Amino acid sequence: MTTPQLIAQIRSKKSFLCIGLDVDLTKIPEHLLELEDPIFEFNKAIIDATHDLCISYKPNTAFYEAYGIKGWQSLQKTINYINENHPEIFTIADAKRGDIGNTSTMYAKAFFEDLHFDSVTVAPYMGKDSVEPFLAFKDKHTIMLALTSNEGAFDFQTLNANGKQLYKQVLETSITWKNSQNLMYVVGATKAEYFSEIRKIVPNSFLLVPGVGAQGGSLSEVCKYGMNDNIGLLINSSRGIIYASNKLDFAKKAREEALKIQLEMQEIMSLKFSI
Amino acid sequence: MTTPQLIAQIRSKKSFLCIGLDVDLTKIPEHLLELEDPIFEFNKAIIDATHDLCISYKPNTAFYEAYGIKGWQSLQKTINYINENHPEIFTIADAKRGDIGNTSTMYAKAFFEDLHFDSVTVAPYMGKDSVEPFLAFKDKHTIMLALTSNEGAFDFQTLNANGKQLYKQVLETSITWKNSQNLMYVVGATKAEYFSEIRKIVPNSFLLVPGVGAQGGSLSEVCKYGMNDNIGLLINSSRGIIYASNKLDFAKKAREEALKIQLEMQEIMSLKFSI
Numbered sequence: 001m002t003t004p005q006l007i008a009q010i011r012s013k014k015s016f017l018c019i020g021l022d023v024d025l026t027k028i029p030e031h032l033l034e035l036e037d038p039i040f041e042f043n044k045a046i047i048d049a050t051h052d053l054c055i056s057y058k059p060n061t062a063f064y065e066a067y068g069i070k071g072w073q074s075l076q077k078t079i080n081y082i083n084e085n086h087p088e089i090f091t092i093a094d095a096k097r098g099d100i101g102n103t104s105t106m107y108a109k110a111f112f113e114d115l116h117f118d119s120v121t122v123a124p125y126m127g128k129d130s131v132e133p134f135l136a137f138k139d140k141h142t143i144m145l146a147l148t149s150n151e152g153a154f155d156f157q158t159l160n161a162n163g164k165q166l167y168k169q170v171l172e173t174s175i176t177w178k179n180s181q182n183l184m185y186v187v188g189a190t191k192a193e194y195f196s197e198i199r200k201i202v203p204n205s206f207l208l209v210p211g212v213g214a215q216g217g218s219l220s221e222v223c224k225y226g227m228n229d230n231i232g233l234l235i236n237s238s239r240g241i242i243y244a245s246n247k248l249d250f251a252k253k254a255r256e257e258a259l260k261i262q263l264e265m266q267e268i269m270s271l272k273f274s275i
Numbered sequence: 276m277t278t279p280q281l282i283a284q285i286r287s288k289k290s291f292l293c294i295g296l297d298v299d300l301t302k303i304p305e306h307l308l309e310l311e312d313p314i315f316e317f318n319k320a321i322i323d324a325t326h327d328l329c330i331s332y333k334p335n336t337a338f339y340e341a342y343g344i345k346g347w348q349s350l351q352k353t354i355n356y357i358n359e360n361h362p363e364i365f366t367i368a369d370a371k372r373g374d375i376g377n378t379s380t381m382y383a384k385a386f387f388e389d390l391h392f393d394s395v396t397v398a399p400y401m402g403k404d405s406v407e408p409f410l411a412f413k414d415k416h417t418i419m420l421a422l423t424s425n426e427g428a429f430d431f432q433t434l435n436a437n438g439k440q441l442y443k444q445v446l447e448t449s450i451t452w453k454n455s456q457n458l459m460y461v462v463g464a465t466k467a468e469y470f471s472e473i474r475k476i477v478p479n480s481f482l483l484v485p486g487v488g489a490q491g492g493s494l495s496e497v498c499k500y501g502m503n504d505n506i507g508l509l510i511n512s513s514r515g516i517i518y519a520s521n522k523l524d525f526a527k528k529a530r531e532e533a534l535k536i537q538l539e540m541q542e543i544m545s546l547k548f549s550i
Contacts, residue, residue, distance in 0.1 A: 157402070
């Protein structure tokens with residue numbers, strides 16, 4: 001998917017909501033556990049109930065790998081279901097990969113060519129030659145960790161590195177890499193006050209923002225400091241939507257929660273863009 | 276596996292060689308491609324030919340994920356084959372994972388409980404709460420990236436962060452984490468001159484060392500600066516061993532290459548420990 005296609009979808013749906021499909025068998029409705037593939041059935045119901053309210057789905061690969069081959073099959077069925085039924089959706093493999101050059105190429109193939117995701121998240125620690133192999137894929141997007149939403153973000157990401165905080169070094173260095181136009185960045189919603197600094201370095205890039213809702217981040221604060229003329233934000237919510245209920249009505253309740261966020265986004269967009 | 280068991284194996288085999296099982300279908304002997312699971316058959320032949328010369332096998336998960344579910348099945352068969360036939364071997368899932376707390380727990384379950392690896396490699400960028408979930412598993416080991424063997428290591432790992440290079444900050448911070456006795460570190464052989472500095476911070480930890488051979492690192496240099504009283508090194512070689520030949524004799528040639536390294540290790544151990 002191209003960036004203009006992503007922006008068009010956002011404007012059309014009046015939403016920049018990404019729903020995280022982090023499916024834990026201990027948290028989903030019990031009646032699903034009797035089915036052959038409970039994870040896929042859960043995802044399918046969530047997707048059917050929310051696809052018009054969100055512009056992206058983001059399965060976190062950890063939740064699938066934890067169930068071995070069966071989990072990997074659920075992931076494959078989920079991405080196939082999205083691509084076949086809702087090709088307008090921007091899909092994110094939240095995998096946080098990164099390795100030396102030839103190995104990163106293998107990861108890129110896994111997510112872009114075998115599973116047909118539009119994007120994958122990567123970690124920056126190993127530097128340029130660990131990320132550029134992902135950037136080489138046309139119309140695919142690489143979402144690099146910059147400033148994450150967790151407490152441990154302060155261990156290294158905000159250290160003063162050569163005169164500026166490490167996450168800023170990461171941003172500044174990354175924009176010099178080949179095909180850096182294919183980069184997006186992870187910036188946690190719990191750190192809204194950092195967004196204006198980040199926008200000075202990457203004014204036009206899309207930012208994937210976890211941490212709204214369950215982790216305490218504020219949508220309006222993030223939009224105030226992080227939004228650009230093309231929206232430029234993919235706001236992720238996982239638990240707050242997909243686990244809104246663990247009863248028979250889970251998909252309906254998930255839709256209600258997604259709708260609340262979408263309406264808030266529509267309001268923000270109408271104020272900013274008069275649309 | 277406990278650390279004393281690992282050390283006992285090293286002393287018994289007079290080897291601290293780890294063989295990287297990074298299997299690329301475009302590089303393995305053609306005659307294997309006709310079999311139902313060429314990747315597993317390749318690994319099985321390599322393992323049969325080398326298990327007495329090495330103390331560890333390290334499949335890099337990227338090379339398996341790139342082939343989707345079939346690749347994941349090959350990985351599972353490979354780890355099962357090692358655990359059933361050579362339980363003394365220290366197994367490493369080279370996965371370079373890392374995510375927020377509950378997600379890292381899912382990754383840890385994937386590699387420690389579903390696949391039964393002894394250890395997994397992780398990335399440090401997200402800090403304490405992304406790594407501690409791995410450390411909580413008893414008799415399992417978490418191998419964190421410190422200073423990697425690639426060129427991109429100089430992008431961020433050697434930046435001056437709060438007065439010292441970032442990789443040193445990573446090492447120093449990590450030893451304060453809960454269950455840090457379960458940590459090992461990745462340090463590239465291409466940076467042998469850094470080992471004495473690293474040993475000042477983590478004198479007793481095992482270091483997983485890629486980059487000997489194909490990437491140009493020197494075994495004797497690494498041992499000179501990095502070895503401690505319990506050896507403390509796992510020297511990885513991948514391509515130099517497993518792709519020594521792509522003909523019918525590939526396993527025999529792999530053994531010859533592994534033997535060369537093992538004999539060099541035996542010599543180094545005999546000089547240092549008079550054994």
